[in-house]
Amino acid sequence: MDETCTMEEYNRRIKRVVITKEEIDAAIKEAGKKISESYDGRPILLVSILKGAFVFMADLCRAITVPCEIAFMCAKSYYKGTTSSGVVKITMDLDQDISKYHVIIVEDIIDTGRTLNDIVKLLKARNPLSLRVVTLLDKPERRLVEFKADMALFTIPDFFVIGYGLDCGEYFRNLPYIAEYNCNE
Ligand code: IMP
Ligand code: MG
Numbered sequence: 001m002d003e004t005c006t007m008e009e010y011n012r013r014i015k016r017v018v019i020t021k022e023e024i025d026a027a028i029k030e031a032g033k034k035i036s037e038s039y040d041g042r043p044i045l046l047v048s049i050l051k052g053a054f055v056f057m058a059d060l061c062r063a064i065t066v067p068c069e070i071a072f073m074c075a076k077s078y079y080k081g082t083t084s085s086g087v088v089k090i091t092m093d094l095d096q097d098i099s100k101y102h103v104i105i106v107e108d109i110i111d112t113g114r115t116l117n118d119i120v121k122l123l124k125a126r127n128p129l130s131l132r133v134v135t136l137l138d139k140p141e142r143r144l145v146e147f148k149a150d151m152a153l154f155t156i157p158d159f160f161v162i163g164y165g166l167d168c169g170e171y172f173r174n175l176p177y178i179a180e181y182n183c184n185e
Contacts (some may be wrong), residue, residue: 010171015182018161019154024136024177025059031134032063034151035104043067045101045128047094049119050074052108053167056136057116060106071096077115082160082168082183086144088118091128103128108165109137113147120147137161137178154178 035044043066048057050072061070074092080138110116116133123131138152160183162168163175172179 001126005171013168013182014172014175015180017177017179019158019164020179021176024153024164028056028059031151031153032060032065035134037063039066039102041066043069045071045096045098045103046106047071047073047103047123048106049108049115050092051125052165052167053106053136055173056108057106059073060134068102073132075115075119080177086112086114088115090119090122097124098123098128101128101132103132105131105133107133107135109139109161110135110149111139111142112144114145116149116185117145117147131139133147136164137166142168174183 004159044064045055046061046068047065048054048070057070061068071094073090073094075088076091077088082089105116105119105123107116120131120133132150134151135149136153138149138155139158139160140155151184160168160181161178162172162181163177165173166178167173168181172181
């Protein structure tokens, strides 16, 4: 997509709704309840991976009832259209010492597994009290490095999705649902 994208082209790219807003809301409510129960009053640090996870983070943190702090990291897995280059770069790091925290990484989607594999290694080396990974979406068929989240709200087949924080060429993050992207020219 580029700045000359017409409204017609924009709409054509949204192939079909895969997960509705209502389904996402219900799954997040449930996940928030489970997380709150399992930490049983212990404070947690939610670390969202920008940009894709910003919408999920905003909704998930409001479904959690134990005390929690919010932090952000920015990771870029360089994308050309809908294919990943395999290079993961941390462009913004945390500014707190995480050794005093139970950390939960909040991610939008696990695809090849490279991004989270790198981030988990990096954060584990900083000795948090505990470290878990919650992802909104999981595409297990696409894994190139072995990685399993502690919690995945939805498992989807191998197609490119947009919406609810996820982009293609920086567009579509503001869609309130998850849609399949129309890759046809
Ligand atoms: P991984 O390192 O291949 O697991 O990729 C993770 C990152 O790639 C995610 O955090 C997303 O930002 C992006 N990504 C992977 N699959 C999709 C997709 O279907 N739509 C949009 N972004 C995606
Ligand atoms: Mg992304």
